[in-house]
Amino acid sequence: xxxxxxxxxxxxxxxxxxxxxxxxxxxxxxxxxxxxxxxxxxxxxxxxxxxxxxxxxxxxxxxxxxxxxxxxxxxxxxxxxxxxxxxxxxxxxxxxxxxxxxxxxxxxxxxxx
Amino acid sequence: xxxxxxxxxxxxxxxxxxxxxxxxxxxxxxxxxxxxxxxxxxxxxxxxxxxxxxxxxxxxxxxxxxxxxxxxxxxxxxxxxxxxxxxxxxxxxxxxxxxxxxxxxxx
Numbered sequence: 001x002x003x004x005x006x007x008x009x010x011x012x013x014x015x016x017x018x019x020x021x022x023x024x025x026x027x028x029x030x031x032x033x034x035x036x037x038x039x040x041x042x043x044x045x046x047x048x049x050x051x052x053x054x055x056x057x058x059x060x061x062x063x064x065x066x067x068x069x070x071x072x073x074x075x076x077x078x079x080x081x082x083x084x085x086x087x088x089x090x091x092x093x094x095x096x097x098x099x100x101x102x103x104x105x106x107x108x109x110x111x112x113x
Numbered sequence: 114x115x116x117x118x119x120x121x122x123x124x125x126x127x128x129x130x131x132x133x134x135x136x137x138x139x140x141x142x143x144x145x146x147x148x149x150x151x152x153x154x155x156x157x158x159x160x161x162x163x164x165x166x167x168x169x170x171x172x173x174x175x176x177x178x179x180x181x182x183x184x185x186x187x188x189x190x191x192x193x194x195x196x197x198x199x200x201x202x203x204x205x206x207x208x209x210x211x212x213x214x215x216x217x218x219x220x
Contacts, residue, residue: 033208040121041212042201042209043156043203043210044210045207058208090156092156101146101161102156102208104148104155104156104157107153107155109153
């Protein structure tokens, strides 16, 4: 089955620790995205990547880092510099940037205490 | 910066029509989208409209676009309890999403 997966579904961390969220797609999509969702707010773009070995900051990149070493994978690291890391994180991919459809993963809920 | 806005809540009776509204500011968007999110899940694309169209119909869904007023709406005909979810409008130029409208369908 083609799709986009995120793991784990729930993640708990202590404050001050870095944590990496996984995102994998087997859709052969060039573009991948990370969003953060908070209650009562829309999705906010953290980082996106149009192609392997390239990525750009979105609206709220501070405290996050990404890598795109393989087309299929776009992991997001939430660093200890992120002031409010507890949120629902969504990964998406599209055939290319500005493609009419983004496919979303099921999300990872990160709780930092 | 550019923005996408929508009301946060809508409640309808089963069988009625639902209309979810959205306004956006970025006039250079090529596509405008409606996504559906069920509890604890990712987003699923419901429908999209090209910016040079003013209407698109897909079964129970009708999308209306008023480009002059930068207003987008989603009408769901014969709303069912399974339509209860959060609906997001989005534009593709800066990948901006609205805050989402929580649709509650009462039996």
